[in-house]
Amino acid sequence: MSKEDNEIIKGEMLLSQADPKSLIGKIILFPLLRIIIAILFITPVGILHFLFESELKPLIPEQYKTLAIGLDVVIGFFLFIFLYRLYAKFIEKRVALEFSFGHGIKDSFYGLILGGGLMTIIILLLASLGYYKIDILFPDWTVAFKGLFSMGMAAFVEELLFRVIVFKLTEEFCGSWIALITSVVYFGFAHAGNPSATLWTSVAVGVEAGVLLTAAFMLTRTIWFPLAIHFGWNYFQAKIYGVTTSGISTKGLIVPAIEGPEWLTGGTFGVEASVAAVLLCLAAALIILKMAIKNNQILTPMWQRRGVSPLPDFAPIP
Secondary structure, three states: OHHHHHOOHHHHHHOOOOOOOOOHHHHHOOOHHHHHHHHHHHHHHHHHHHHHHHHHHHOOOOHHHHHHHHHHHHHHHHHHHHHHHHHHHHHOOOHHHOOOOOOHHHHHHHHHHHHHHHHHHHHHHHHHHEEEEEEEEEOOHHHHHOOOOHHHHHHHHHHHHHHHHHHHHHHHHHHHHHHHHHHHHHHHOOOOOOOOOOHHHHHHHHHHHHHHHHHHHHHHOHHHHHHHHHHHHHHHHHHHHOOEEOOOOOOOOOOEOOOOOHHHHHHHHOOHHHHHHHHHHHHHHHHHHHHHHHHOOOOOOOOHHHOOOOOOOOOOOO
């Protein structure tokens, strides 16, 4: 295990160590422009996945498709990390501590408990009010595993884009608070094209998930905690409780009947549009943000850090 895997990661450690001398170099490495550069670095993985889905997958015999999809996800997962590490090394001249494994198991465990637990509390609330009822219990055990790899990869890609790239690089320029607000807006309206989406659903997703997941990243400064929360929330929602997820219907271990006021049940978009979900997740996010503040994980804007070396204890990568 490397040194960076053993230490507590601070926000300052994720700042670029690159020191371009030319004006063009400084413009290219401006934090907000680096969002585009970072995305370009990982784009080849998306292209390979598209080719797999469109060209290779239809040719694979049905009995081997689940295995092929699993391999596609695993390979894509490690390629994403590899290419992002290359971006960090060659563009930002630093180690990609966002993917350190030192606290990965612990953070992932707590994240799964938190994500699944929050969803369970919401379902229990709706059930206690008579709005969530079980129609069929355990109709098919295999639904708990169908789409598992794809669901995990979807959560990973969203966290990579919205937390590790968009939030982190916006934060490097604007500071933590402006970046948090920006990330919430991006994340909320990224779901505006989903089935049954409205202005309210975008606001709800942005507030409940955007704030919570960004706060989780701010606290740990690695992808694992927000990724596990994201996956745990989606998995329990879709595969356990059978609830429509961001407007997308799914099958779970429970086939429910959900009836009640839309402001509380979320209507056809799912419980993510529930006021109860927004308030509960926001409360959890505020607790995590308080912990992040206590641990000095809040960054000031770039113009307030000028003249101060952000990484006094870390030498640039040769």
